[in-house]
Amino acid sequence: xxxxxxxxxxxxxxxxxxxxxxxxxxxxxxxxxxxxxxxxxxxxxxxxxxxxxxxxxxxxxxxxxxxxxxxxxxxxxxxxxxxxxxxxxxxxxxxxxxxxxxxxxxxxxxxxxxxxxxxxxxxxxxxxxxx
Ligand SMILES: [Fe+2]
Ligand SMILES: [Fe+2]
Numbered sequence: 001x002x003x004x005x006x007x008x009x010x011x012x013x014x015x016x017x018x019x020x021x022x023x024x025x026x027x028x029x030x031x032x033x034x035x036x037x038x039x040x041x042x043x044x045x046x047x048x049x050x051x052x053x054x055x056x057x058x059x060x061x062x063x064x065x066x067x068x069x070x071x072x073x074x075x076x077x078x079x080x081x082x083x084x085x086x087x088x089x090x091x092x093x094x095x096x097x098x099x100x101x102x103x104x105x106x107x108x109x110x111x112x113x114x115x116x117x118x119x120x121x122x123x124x125x126x127x128x129x130x131x
Contacts, residue, residue: 003029003112010119014130020058021119027051028111035104041095048092055084062126069129077122084114 003025011018031047033039059081066074091107094100 003032003108003115010116012119012123013127017058017062017123017126020054020061021115021123024051024054024058025115027054028108028115032104032108032111035107044095045092048088048095052085052088052092055081055088059085062123065126065129071126071129073122073125077125080118080122084118087114 010021012021027047027050031044031051034044034047059078063074063078063081065071066077071077087110091100091103095103
């Protein structure tokens with residue numbers, strides 16, 4: 001599965017979240033492509049920062065929806081969000097320290113796996129909150 005195929009392949013049925021998921025996948029692709037193409041380091045750093053900010057905002061929205069509706073799986077869902085943010089932070093720091101030669105490959109693989117698993121399992125469970 002590629003990031004591109006995730007863009008339209010995964011849907012929660014909640015329009016606002018699905019829109020943001022497509023935006024996030026676009027940002028993940030831009031970051032991985034820039035890394036693969038050995039783009040300027042300032043561009044890669046900016047894309048890391050933009051993805052981190054966008055993912056944080058998206059997760060805050062989902063978490064507020066879950067708290068508002070007293071969603072039973074809130075803690076586990078939030079922990080999975082934190083796992084992604086931590087991974088992005090680690091990769092961003094390694095990149096800036098020049099210690100991340102295979103970041104592009106492992107980042108793309110990791111983001112695809114995290115995103116596919118999280119949206120299909122955790123985010124799909126949020127559909128019940130929108131009904
Ligand atoms: Fe999400
Ligand atoms: Fe989520």
